[in-house]
Amino acid sequence: MKVYVIGLGLIGGSLSKDIKDAFKDAVVYGFDKNPENVKKALEIGFIDHAFEMQDLSQAEVVIVAIPVDAQQKVLPQVLDRIGDDTLVFDAGSTKEKLCKLVANHPKRRNFLATHPIAGTEFSGPEAAINGLFQNKTNIICEVEKTAFKLQEKGLEIFRRIGMRIRYMDPVAHDKHIAYVSHLSHISSFMLGKTVIDKEQNERDIFDMAGSGFESTVRLAKSSPAMWTPIFKENKENILETLQEYIQNLEHFKNLMEEDQFEEVFKTMENTNHIKTILKGIQ
Amino acid sequence: MKVYVIGLGLIGGSLSKDIKDAFKDAVVYGFDKNPENVKKALEIGFIDHAFEMQDLSQAEVVIVAIPVDAQQKVLPQVLDRIGDDTLVFDAGSTKEKLCKLVANHPKRRNFLATHPIAGTEFSGPEAAINGLFQNKTNIICEVEKTAFKLQEKGLEIFRRIGMRIRYMDPVAHDKHIAYVSHLSHISSFMLGKTVIDKEQNERDIFDMAGSGFESTVRLAKSSPAMWTPIFKENKENILETLQEYIQNLEHFKNLMEEDQFEEVFKTMENTNHIKTILKGIQ
Structure with a gap:
């Protein structure tokens, strides 16, 4: 062949x-x-x-x-x-x-x-x-x-x-893949950027980073040459996911600001449900 | 002993x-x-x-x-x-x-x-x-x-x-750990929430989720009973990191909306630098 x-x-x-x-x-x-x-x-x-x-x-x-x-x-x-x-x-x-x-x-x-x-x-x-x-x-x-x-x-x-x-x-593919793949690349890149911007003069700080940070920021090592065209191609779907992600972060931030820690707990507890879902991936 | x-x-x-x-x-x-x-x-x-x-x-x-x-x-x-x-x-x-x-x-x-x-x-x-x-x-x-x-x-x-x-x-510890640990838990929980909210009626979609999503969302499996008190205790530092994270996401979203994909590329390229930093963790 x-x-x-x-x-x-x-x-x-x-x-x-x-x-x-x-x-x-x-x-x-x-x-x-x-x-x-x-x-x-x-x-x-x-x-x-x-x-x-x-x-x-x-x-x-x-x-x-x-x-x-x-x-x-x-x-x-x-x-x-x-x-x-x-x-x-x-x-x-x-x-x-x-x-x-x-x-x-x-x-x-x-x-x-x-x-x-x-x-x-x-x-x-x-x-x-x-x-x-x-x-x-x-x-x-x-x-x-x-x-x-x-x-x-x-x-x-x-x-x-x-x-x-x-x-x-193809339309459904592009819509769903924005959630389960493209968005997580952006969340990871921006997490990396936030930490690097803040801690750039304090390299030692990264001694404090554990496996949790490493796992969450792993995708920020990905190739910009591969990912920029994907973000361009799937722009509309990705903007929708980004909007929802930012709204969820804003909501979580508001809960913290207002000391609504019972709601913080509930939000996390509901999201723990991801355990069951991810079992399908393994 | x-x-x-x-x-x-x-x-x-x-x-x-x-x-x-x-x-x-x-x-x-x-x-x-x-x-x-x-x-x-x-x-x-x-x-x-x-x-x-x-x-x-x-x-x-x-x-x-x-x-x-x-x-x-x-x-x-x-x-x-x-x-x-x-x-x-x-x-x-x-x-x-x-x-x-x-x-x-x-x-x-x-x-x-x-x-x-x-x-x-x-x-x-x-x-x-x-x-x-x-x-x-x-x-x-x-x-x-x-x-x-x-x-x-x-x-x-x-x-x-x-x-x-x-x-x-202790003051420096709480400030830095907000960046390299607490923030990544929130980014992960909110990523999980965004995807679950959207895809709750389409369980099959998670077949599309690869190892990248899994790694980025891993921390969303963490215990709310452990993490809620941490978020409460370190509230001020975490709110600062969350604010910066949301700003970075908003900026990235704006770049995409305005079709500034050269800037999108540069932002990711600069963040690739996390590779070198993470080597210290390994």
Whole structure:
């Protein structure tokens, strides 16, 4: 199986690693706009060869794993160049605009719109790890618009690398993912900023930070190059979640100001309910 | 060494476990206002015997590991009952009021005000684990007010369970800990609340939540019974951090609304700096 991967960072690299493990006949070709990343990917060994865009006609599977703004430029070019039986899938964190963009492309049926919900706060080829997708959810949008045989090929890949599948329409995907993923990145970045701004001249203070702070601020290590386009793409949904988050913080602050600590207790107690919900993620 | 532990939850229990491992002659006595917890602690085996408050005169070391509001009631009673050579230390997340409260107690020199910065989001005797304090920081306040011999005894305990020590005055402690611990609990609780409020009728949505959301919302599982008194005690400092956090979120929201995505990028890039800072925690 000839797999062509565009974008050799955390996601493209980890997919390559897992696919090489899961398909013994897989030969992985890699492309990245940064030649340094191609070199690193070859050295690490998760790609077997470099390729150029004009080689895409040879591909059996093409994976587009680049920031969501770049995707919109690159995906139509990919579809223009592939053969009739090639499966193309992406891994972007927003789906509505991309699906609209290719809705009328003659090769629309070769494309499977997917969002594997997996990642770490690290980026680049060195961040690629085996098993990243094991037991994680892959959201597939507009599955009915993909040729049935290519759906099957995609599902076989996701099954072998350990993913469970959920189907969702792109509008619902973008709305919900704003709550359970995009908002937590902003809350984490702003927490990091608040603490750094305040404590910048007191580095020793971070000795006081425990694992709780570390966990809450972990996502503030994430790549701005990846996340800025996501925030831009999903702007309206994210602004709605941010508005609600800020309102909840204001309300909590008011309760504290007014010494309504019984209400503070209740609010936290009700939110403890997240324990039960998160069990589903484990 | 006869160690009397008041409060048999996550912290009291974990301290008991580690002290039993580190001091082969340690006999641990336990007290909890909830008799069920005493029973569980005996079953788990991290205490050897139950005790009542009037037995405290027998203690060589007393550990007070209860919510910060209860501490203020209990600590003076403990100091009233101990012998001249007994070391008493606490584990509370706020220090200023407690230190003021006992400043003039005749047994002030028997008390060491400490804040071991360690924990998990779980609570109760079953949450107690071995090694919780390994490589963690213990903040000691007003060390000069503790008898030198008892300082030594305390330090020996903390050394053997693997803690590093930082000295700090109580006012500075409460101010800084609001940033690196208390604020992240509120940001996490409000993130959990925002998502639950929105998605309460769509449980399936949580299938979309990945490890990023889980990490950011982890602290929302924490005990309201422990955290409400902390928020009450450290109200002024926390309100200041909350104000700054909300301002940063508002600013980020404004940048998005005005399509200033270059600034969004820069803000995140500057905050990535948290990577370097957090290395100190590892």
